Amino acid sequence: MVLLELFSGIGGFSKGLEAAGYTFDKVYFSEIDKHAIANFKYNYPYAEHIGTVTEIESVDISQPNVITFGSPCQNFSIAGDGTGLQGKESSLIRYAIEAVRRFKPDVFIWENVKGVLFSKHCNDFWNIIQAFANIGGYRLEWQLFNTAWFLPQNRERIYLVGRLAEKCTGDVFSFPAPGGMHGSFGKDATPSRACGTITKNYGKQPNMGNYVLCIKPGDVYNGKLTPDQIKGLRMLTEVECERLQGFPDDFTKYGNYGDETKVISRINRYSLLGNAVSVPVVKAVATRIKNNTAIV
Template sequence: MTGLTLGSLFDGIGVFPLAASLANITPIWASEIEKAPISITKRHFPMMVHIGDITKLHGGAIPPVDIITFGSPCQNLSNNGNREGLAGSQSSLFYHAIRIIEEMRCATDGEYPVIAVWENVIGAFSSNNRLDFKAVLESFTKTDIPMPASGEWAKAGMVRGRNVEVCWRLLDARYWGKPTLPQRRRRIFLVADFRGTRAREILFKARNLQSFPTSCGKDRLSSTSTSRISAQKTRGKIPIVRPFQERRMRSTAKDKNKTGFIGSFGRTHDPFPTLLASSVNYFSFWYEGKEKEGYIRQLTPLECERLMGLPEGWTALGHKDEAISDHARYKALGNGIAVPCAAYIMAGIAEAI
């Protein structure tokens, strides 16, 4: 082990603890209020303590850790949400995470945490006339951060203030992992280093990712590679998988845009659209030359786990071996973090610190 410890706020199904474990970082505690995700993470991390509702916690009263991670609620920041921004009832919980970090640092004379990692949707760049991301940066640095001259936040950048280095970067899950994940999932990842200048090394340095075994073995195939399966394996049939862009489909249907509607069906090598907590993704499948015999179906929870880079069956059972409902699994996975992106950052922290 590295000797480094981690606490996970807004923990969900434990992606940051999983990524930390891959980098030999020990997850110590987690804060989550949803019943199913708590049961799932208790199963996988029986030694990790669940400390409850973030709004009722005091950072000085919980075990200090080297790293605090949090993917605070995005409902008010998302381009698909109500766009109330950080002032919204859900996304304003971001400030509770900042409060807990400050309280822990105060109680430990600035020793802990060393690193904070924040994850959120790309809409955080533009919500509230682009002022929300400015507020995020200022919350970490305690320094006034000017708006960029262009009026828009870059997809990667760095600021400093009061001995804190903060770097951010937009990562798309489809370009990460081995093999890369066949899901388009763009998320902002921000790293704050409270002791030096290592945030840039953590977030921008190229490094190999550690992989972990899954139950599916070496013959597992990602959805984007199905059209390249050998004819011998499929008895001469070449399978075609085309994900729907469901939101585009609905909007173009409403506008009676025939060309746009047809285009929403996608192409063979298109990635799956971003998994959402509020809906289930569909795709069409047929064998080459047999389009009329094809069919449409939704992704299964197992397939969603694969699209997130999780070990198969990660969300299937709770800590008492109880089955987790498909509804709860879809919701938890749609709210989740892509494992390869989190693993890249955790590997960087372990390497830098």
């Protein structure tokens, strides 16, 4: 099989698919961050970098069976400017839609922040669904996941899966995990907007404790730290961040820059991991796809 990772980052989709038992004869990836490209090349030396996603209409590659894309989330994020699909970064999903239209893969997977489900972005989300539906031939399903179901960090992300309808042998979602919001659109499905229904406490699991960005043994962050407590905090290490995202230790330590292997700086490793998908979530989604699709 052939994999195309768009907006690939460090290859979290590749890692998750691999963990789910997928094997690929060829991997293509599109990314513009030089450190992400270098790290991807280091960990997947057989993969081929195809440049920027904006050139997807003309790139010469083999027919991909699977296309993945965690398109930029800035304009959908709570911390962003709220411009949604009108924003410079988040509008880049149009190139992923074009890739699906051009290559007609057996499966595609989109990951993004839960902000796409907020009421103010509801029309944008439905426009994305409609764009994929207009390609024709795909059954679309989506669900909101939380990395906290697998690892000790609260990280809510939407996963949308498209599969060629004639290859579907069962549903991917709803996922058998606590409280997952989901929807579907296909031949036998009634579309629903799945927007504006996230509650304040959505995704919180009982007895999971409080997760922190900075940790100190024996201390729990409750949002009201004293100056003395703040002095005792430390940053998470790079390896701790890798583990919180489900990557192997030191996965982001090295990069291939041209013909030279270099150590990636600490600050860049934090950035790479912060932009990555959570590997166990991808594995879980990919496993469900594998078990319910004829060709994968």
